[in-house]
Amino acid sequence: MAMLAWGLSVFGMAPSLQYRVVSLAGPGGGLAQSLPASAINTGIAFGSFADGAAIDRFSVQAAFHTALGIAAAAFAVAAATRRLAPSPAAEPNGSTLASQHES
Secondary structure (H helix, E strand, C coil), X not given: CHHHHHHHXXXXXXXXXXXXXXXXXXXXXXXXXXXXXXXXXXXHHHHHHXXXXXXXXXXXXXXXXXXXXXXHHHHHHHHHCCXXXXXXXXXXXXXXXXXXXXX
């Protein structure tokens, strides 16, 4: 049951994260599509490195505390970015105000 809950929460997060990043990017949505996957892979690498360093320097139990600290920081960043809104220059149809002034 724990693996099912973990799988649903982790793999269900990707589409909503992708949508949020692209909607916040406005006209740069095409480029921003690569950011969530890059951020997740960077997080995996950093978490592995930090836990490995904690185990090497202290003990296996230190890995839990390191992971807990990283998770707390991730939740703090997520809470801080909750109020971000899409760019006011972006229209719902994908055009920008600058391109409308040119025509």
